[in-house]
Amino acid sequence: MSTEPIVHEQQITAKPLRPQEGLGVLHLFYRINLAVWREKSSDDRAIALDYLETLIATARQQPQTQIVTLAMFARADLGFMVLTPDLHDLNALEKSIASSLGPDVLEPEFTYLSMTEKSEYTQKEEDYAQEIEKSEGLARGSAEAEAKLAVFRERIRHYTHDRLYPVLPEWEYFCFYPMSKKRAPGQNWYALNHAQRRELMGGHMRVGRTYAGRVRQLVTGSTGLDDWEWGVTLFAHDPYEIKAIVYEMRFDEVSNNYSEFGPFFNGLPLPLPEIYRRVLLV
Numbered sequence: 001m002s003t004e005p006i007v008h009e010q011q012i013t014a015k016p017l018r019p020q021e022g023l024g025v026l027h028l029f030y031r032i033n034l035a036v037w038r039e040k041s042s043d044d045r046a047i048a049l050d051y052l053e054t055l056i057a058t059a060r061q062q063p064q065t066q067i068v069t070l071a072m073f074a075r076a077d078l079g080f081m082v083l084t085p086d087l088h089d090l091n092a093l094e095k096s097i098a099s100s101l102g103p104d105v106l107e108p109e110f111t112y113l114s115m116t117e118k119s120e121y122t123q124k125e126e127d128y129a130q131e132i133e134k135s136e137g138l139a140r141g142s143a144e145a146e147a148k149l150a151v152f153r154e155r156i157r158h159y160t161h162d163r164l165y166p167v168l169p170e171w172e173y174f175c176f177y178p179m180s181k182k183r184a185p186g187q188n189w190y191a192l193n194h195a196q197r198r199e200l201m202g203g204h205m206r207v208g209r210t211y212a213g214r215v216r217q218l219v220t221g222s223t224g225l226d227d228w229e230w231g232v233t234l235f236a237h238d239p240y241e242i243k244a245i246v247y248e249m250r251f252d253e254v255s256n257n258y259s260e261f262g263p264f265f266n267g268l269p270l271p272l273p274e275i276y277r278r279v280l281l282v
């Protein structure tokens with residue numbers, strides 16, 4: 001057998017399938033079946049490990065594509081978080097990763113499909129115009145108001161772009177969990193009107209902002225895509241901050257009255273060779 005890593009040309013014949021906005025996102029957490037893995041010859045193992053590394057390196061060179069490789073804690077072994085614009089690429093990459101180490105070696109423990117999205121609660125230009133008229137007396141159409149509105153537009157454009165096309169931080173700690181908003185009698189988020197939801201989200205954002213620089217969140221939407229409504233990905237330098245923010249958020253009304261949470265998956269973003277050493281005993 002050749003010792004060259006083989007990267008199969010992904011023969012994607014379908015036309016690109018890009019959502020009208022945002023990127024496709026997959027969280028893939030695998031267990032490694034060590035019994036199956038150890039049955040392979042050491043040559044085959046080396047080829048498989050090279051193959052997976054090349055696959056990830058090649059995919060990372062595609063435009064707007066980011067992949068975090070993870071050494072997971074307890075609930076899984078090897079993890080990937082993948083962002084890419086074309087859902088065919090996302091699908092093909094997922095299948096290639098799943099079979100990369102040979103049949104039955106990577107066993108999916110938990111997977112999650114979502115898409116980046118902008119927020120429904122971003123302040124509207126009209127509301128901002130009213131706010132500066134009321135609080136600062138800047139009349140509509142005045143040069144001063146227009147100048148402020150131009151800055152506002154630019155800030156929102158930048159912010160919306162960041163949410164749809166984020167640049168993932170290279171921070172030391174990773175945490176993922178899915179969540180939904182409740183639809184129980186008396187606790188039905190979807191029965192609230194937009195103004196009520198915006199008001200409540202204001203509280204959430206105030207807590208969130210106090211963690212700026214310590215916790216980075218990426219909330220990706222998954223209604224219709226997976227079993228929960230959002231995937232919450234948090235990055236931190238210090239794992240203490242993950243525990244702190246999730247705890248503090250529990251006192252916030254959006255989290256404590258209107259949210260339910262799925263399982264938590266924590267891991268350490270690392271280069272694949274380092275993860276191999278830990279989980280495959282190479």
Ligand code: 76R
Pocket residue numbers: 119120121163179204205207208209210211212213215216217219230232234245246249250255259
């Ligand atoms: O978009 C932004 O980054 C700023 C405003 C903001 C929105 C719109 C924001 C800020 N969040 C938004 C939306 Mn959030 N967030 C969570 C969780 O564990 C829990 O209790 C909840 C999980 C955390 C820890 C967190 C952290 N956020 C959302 C949404 C979409 C809701 C919807 O559309 O109905 C969800 C599900 C969600 C959940 N949030 C922040 C944070 C942090 C740290 C911030 C501040 C970011 C910053 O300003 O740097």
